[in-house]
Amino acid sequence: MHYLIFILIAPLLFLQGKRVKRNTPKLPEAAGPRAGRVGEGCDISLLVFGDSAAAGVGVESQQQALIGVVSQALANEYRVEWRLLANSGYNTAQAMRMLRTELGTQSNLRFDAVIVSLGVNDVLSPLSAKRWIEQQKILVELLSVELDCQTVVLTRVPPMGDFPVLPQPLRWFLGRRSQEFNRHLEQFSIQEPRFTLLDFGHQLDAEAMAIDGFHPGELIYRDWGLSAAKAILLNKSKVN
Structure with a gap:
């Protein structure tokens, strides 16, 4: 039904999308290193x-973002070797190409957990x-086999119908x-x-x-990161 409505109001949605993109402030990626080590233990x-x-x-x-929250939470029990591989604007296909490029330059690239x-x-x-x-299936296979990852955590798509920056009916449609x-x-x-x-x-x-x-704030990153760390620790306990 929402695709039928989309056809009827497509010009309006297109104009709203252009207006949002033009008027929304473009925020930078969080500052700081994209690899490191924290904690003691295994x-x-x-x-x-x-x-x-x-x-x-x-x-x-x-430190306030997802990688910082998760690595600090895991550091209570582990010595965490962490890395961030991410780019603003990337969809699944682009992200997989980025990962395959990394695999091509680092044949020994392996991770115990991937979020x-x-x-x-x-x-x-x-x-x-x-x-x-279909792309998610390829991604899970890539992470599980090529990266030998035992714990893969996929995050649900956020409820875009709740994004404050989006006007109606664009918010409804993307929701x-x-x-x-x-x-x-x-x-x-x-x-x-x-x-x-x-x-x-x-x-x-x-x-x-x-x-x-449009993007998560510090509170969302904290809750998201703690939930991800909990999922990783739970899976580690099952494996061990």
Whole structure:
């Protein structure tokens, strides 16, 4: 139904999209190193991978962003070797090309745990949800086999119908699109035991989001990171 409505109001949605892109402040990726080591104990290697949310857009430093929260939480029990591989604006296909490039230059690239943030830029594109899930299947295979990763954490697409920066009816349409993507992702998670499906962990209200109304704020990154760390620790305990 929402695609039928899209056809009827496509010119309006297009104009709203252009206006949002023009008027929304472009925030930088969080500052700080993209690799490091923290904690003491047994070794665990961690990769945060994906788009602008993975890159920490919306907060000032990587310590406040997803990689900082997760690595600090895991450092309570492990010696964490962490790395961030993310770029603003990347969709799933672009992110996989980036990862394959890294694999081509570093043949011994391996991680115990990978947290993935992808989907928003796919929702914003003409890509169908079914095609996106096919890409997620390839991604899970790539992470599980090529990176020999035992714990893969995929994050649900955020509820874009709650993004304060989006006007109606664009907000409604993208909200329905993100819901459709998540339904397919949930179905895939039932069939595929090699990954854990994760929520952001906090309502995307205006106060919790970044000043652009589009990216996570510090509170969302904290809840998301703690949830991801919990999922990694739970899976480690099952494996051990």
